Structures are given as structure tokens and as C-alpha cells.
Amino acid sequence: MRSVTAILQKIFTTQFYIQNTGFFLVLFYLLFGVVDSSSLVNYHKGLMIGFLEGPSFLLIVLALWALYCLKCVGFVMKVMQSQGYEFLYPTMGSMDKNRRLREWLLVHNTIYLPVWIYSGIAMVVGFRYHYYGSSLIILLFNAVMALWPLALYDRKLFQPDTFFFTGYLQRWINRRFTKPPVLYFLYELFTQFPRRILTAKLVSALMLWLTFFLMQQGDYFELRGLQLGVMLSVLLHLQLLTHHRAFDDTWLNFMENLPISTFRHYTRMAAVYLIMWIPEMVMITVNAYTKTSALSLLMVFCLALSLLMFFRALLYFPKMNNELHVRYVLLTCFVVLFMVLGHDEWLAILLLQALSAIIFFRKYRQYEPYIES
Numbered sequence: 537m538r539s540v541t542a543i544l545q546k547i548f549t550t551q552f553y554i555q556n557t558g559f560f561l562v563l564f565y566l567l568f569g570v571v572d573s574s575s576l577v578n579y580h581k582g583l584m585i586g587f588l589e590g591p592s593f594l595l596i597v598l599a600l601w602a603l604y605c606l607k608c609v610g611f612v613m614k615v616m617q618s619q620g621y622e623f624l625y626p627t628m629g630s631m632d633k634n635r636r637l638r639e640w641l642l643v644h645n646t647i648y649l650p651v652w653i654y655s656g657i658a659m660v661v662g663f664r665y666h667y668y669g670s671s672l673i674i675l676l677f678n679a680v681m682a683l684w685p686l687a688l689y690d691r692k693l694f695q696p697d698t699f700f701f702t703g704y705l706q707r708w709i710n711r712r713f714t715k716p717p718v719l720y721f722l723y724e725l726f727t728q729f730p731r732r733i734l735t736a737k738l739v740s741a742l743m744l745w746l747t748f749f750l751m752q753q754g755d756y757f758e759l760r761g762l763q764l765g766v767m768l769s770v771l772l773h774l775q776l777l778t779h780h781r782a783f784d785d786t787w788l789n790f791m792e793n794l795p796i797s798t799f800r801h802y803t804r805m806a807a808v809y810l811i812m813w814i815p816e817m818v819m820i821t822v823n824a825y826t827k828t829s830a831l832s833l834l835m836v837f838c839l840a841l842s843l844l845m846f847f848r849a850l851l852y853f854p855k856m857n858n859e860l861h862v863r864y865v866l867l868t869c870f871v872v873l874f875m876v877l878g879h880d881e882w883l884a885i886l887l888l889q890a891l892s893a894i895i896f897f898r899k900y901r902q903y904e905p906y907i908e909s
Contacts, residue, residue, distance in 0.1 A: 540627075544639055547621065549646045552611050554858045558774030559736065560650075562743060565768065584658040588667040598677055601651050603735065605681040608647040609688065610731035616692055619786070629693045636693075640686045648682060717791070718807045721783050729779065736776055737815055740769045744816060748823045757827040759836075762820070763876045766836055767869055769816055770843045774865065776812070777844070778858060781851045785905035792901065802896050809844040816840070835881050842888035843872070849892040852899035 553560070568576060587593040615621055628636055645652065655674050662671030715723050725733040747765030751757055791801070817837055824833060850856060850864055868888075875884040 540631075541639065541642060544643050545646065547624075548612055548615060548643045551615070552608070552647050555611075555775045555778060557858060557862055558771050559739065562739060562768055562772050566743070566746070580657075581661060584661045585665060585667075588658065588662045588665070588670040594670055594673070598674075601655070601678070601681065603731075603738070604651055605648060605685070607731045607735050608644060609685045610729070611647070612643065612685070612689060613692060614729060616689075625693055633690075636690065637686055640689045641682070644685050644689070645682050651681070652678060718804050718811070720788065721780055721808055722811060724783055724787075725776070725779070732779070733776060736772050740772045740816060741819060743769050743772065744819055744823075757824070759828055759832055760876055762824065763836060763839060763881065764873070766816075766820075766840050767843065767872065767876075770840055770847075771865070771869070773812070773844060774847065774862070777848050777851065778861070780808070780848060789905070798897055798900055801900060802893065805848060805896070806841070806845055809848070810841055813837075813840055813844065835885070838885045839872075839876075839881055839888075842885045842892070843868070845892040846888045846895075849895040849899075852895055852903045854904070 567580075587597045616624055628639070631639070655678050659671045659674055662668070662674070709723070709727065744765055747762060751761055820836060821833060846868065847861075847865055850861060872884050872888070875881065
């Protein structure tokens with residue numbers, strides 16, 4: 537049983553946290569990085585008391601936890617219907633039902649663990665300050681979030697065509713819409729992995745909202761502060777970049793043999809990330825168009841697009857796994873941050889675009905899909 541548990545943890549839990557590294561980095565920054573370390577405990581204590589005593593605030597917190605649960609469920613379901621994991625059906629289907637449910641319970645709750653930890657501390661605070669009703673609601677809510685997905689996972693084993701919200705949408709679009717190549721990956725995200733892109737976009741929007749909120753509270757507008765928020769927003773898209781590489785490796789290898797120039801492949805990559813970042817561009821424009829010039833807004837958008845393209849181009853290096861990629865990404869952000877603080881944004885944009893183009897044109901035709909050893 538231990539070997540089965542270890543294999544399932546590697547397939548589901550380990551891959552979940554690897555693929556969502558950017559999401560957890562930004563979440564960690566929001567929870568712990570924006571507050572001075574000396575007041576960190578009081579900050580979280582006040583936050584917990586806030587949603588324990590406020591029904592509206594508690595509903596918002598529960599909704600966010602529910603979205604995270606849907607993200608966990610969607611990940612498990614997509615792994616089960618991914619190529620290469622067909623062995624899960626006969627392997628787990630042959631188990632005793634009670635044992636199989638215990639395995640699913642362990643898999644799901646190790647992925648859902650961050651919510652359990654934070655909500656557990658909140659319940660302790662609630663009982664300490666006599667918020668018994670709210671604490672019980674949190675306990676019951678998380679118990680439901682921990683148990684209801686097990687039935688869905690078990691049903692998937694015996695009915696492999698079970699989809700999680702998106703199967704019928706995908707079939708409807710396939711019958712009515714012919715996609716240009718630039719939309720292949722975006723179509724894949726919205727039909728096969730909607731929770732992944734929607735979660736990234738929601739947290740990205742929250743990051744930008746927090747940036748504008750902090751500047752509004754201080755009654756000032758600082759372009760460099762906005763650019764810092766934009767860099768953090770870009771970091772939230774790391775899991776989408778890794779998924780883009782996996783999608784290209786799996787489905788678009790044939791395009792290298794078509795009579796299409798490398799330049800057109802490069803413009804297609806740029807267009808993918810330009811379209812992907814349109815929601816953030818709209819949000820920034822709405823909140824900042826009266827506070828800065830159009831040229832400054834263009835510079836912010838170009839910086840975000842350049843970072844996205846450079847981070848994607850890094851994945852064309854051989855043996856560039858997720859751990860190495862995150863290291864280079866953080867190093868790049870460190871350098872770009874100092875250039876932004878020194879008002880050298882256009883220089884940073886030119887360097888990022890030049891490096892992206894050099895890497896892409898040198899590596900695209902030589903690239904071979906990365907296989908984890």
C-alpha cells in the first residue's frame with residue numbers, strides 16, 4: 537500500500553505543486569511579503585478575526601477556498617485523462633473500494649493541504665475568541681470540500697468519458713469554429729484546463745487590484761509601483777508557460793515540418809501572450825489612463841509581454857526543467873527590477889526582446905521535447 541501511495545503522490549501531489557509554483561510564490565508574497573515581519577502575526581490574527589466575525593467576509597473567504605478546491609479537482613481529473621496515465625484505471629479499479637477511497641482521500645487532501653492549514657489556524661483563533669459558529673462553519677465547509685471530490689474521482693475510473701464541466705463545451709466549439717494556429721494553445725486552456733487559466737487570471741487581477749488599492753490608500757500614483765505589480769502578475773503565468781511547452785511538445789511538433797518560416801513561429805508565440813494578457817491590459821488602462829501618459833502605459837504592456845516571451849524562450853534550452861526555469865525567472869526579475877527602479881525600462885524591454893529572439897531563432901529548429909529523467 538505504501539508503494540501505491542508513493543506513486544499516486546508523485547503523479548498528483550508533486551506535479552500539482554510543481555506546475556503551480558508561480559501561483560504559490562505570489563500567494564506567499566500576498567500573505568507574508570506585503571507585511572512587516574514584526575507585525576505579521578497580528579496581521580493574520582486580525583485577518584482571521586475579520587472573516588470570523590463578518591458573515592460577508594466569511595462568504596468571500598469560503599468562495600476562494602471553494603475555487604481552490606475546484607482547481608485541485610480539475611487537476612486530478614485532467615491528469616487521469618492525460619496521455620500516459622491510462623494505467624491508473626485498471627490499477628485503481630482493481631482495488632478494494634474502501635482502500636481506493638482512502639487513496640483518493642489522501643491524494644485530494646495533500647493537494648488541498650494549504651487551505652486545511654490556514655483554516656485550521658483560523659478555527660483555533662475562532663475557538664480562542666469564542667467565534668464558535670463561524671469556526672464550525674469553516675470545519676463543516678472544509679470537510680465537504682475534502683469529501684465530495686472522492687465520488688467524482690471514483691466515477692471517473694469506471695466511466696472514463698466523465699468530463700469536468702468542459703467536455704460538452706469543447707464538442708460544441710469543435711463543430712462550429714475553425715481555429716487559426718495562434719489560438720490552438722488558448723483553445724486548449726479554455727476547454728481542457730479552464731480552472732488553470734481562470735485561477736491564474738483571477739489571482740493576477742487581484743494582484744493588480746491590490747497594487748492600485750495600495751497606491752490609492754497612499755494617495756499617490758507611482759509608475760514603478762505599477763511595474764512591480766505587473767512583474768508579479770507575470771510570475772502568476774509561469775504554470776501557463778510550462779503548460780504551453782508541454783502542449784507544443786505533444787501536439788504541435790508537426791508544425792516544424794511545414795513550410796512556415798521561423799519568424800512566423802516567433803510572431804505566433806508573441807501573439808499568444810499578447811492575447812493572453814489582454815484582460816490585464818484592460819484593467820490597467822481603466823485604472824491608470826487618467827494618471828499617466830499613453831506612452832507610459834505602452835511601456836508597461838511591452839515590459840509584461842517581453843517578460844512573458846523571454847520566460848517562454850528559456851524553455852527551449854535542453855534539460856530546462858521547472859526547478860531550473862524558476863531560478864532563471866527569479867534572477868531575471870531581480871535584474872529587471874533594478875532596471876525599473878533606475879528608470880531603464882525601455883532598455884530592459886529591448887534586452888528582453890533581443891534575448892528572446894536570439895534564443896528562439898537559435899533553438900527552435902534544434903529543440904527536442906524535454907523528458908523528465
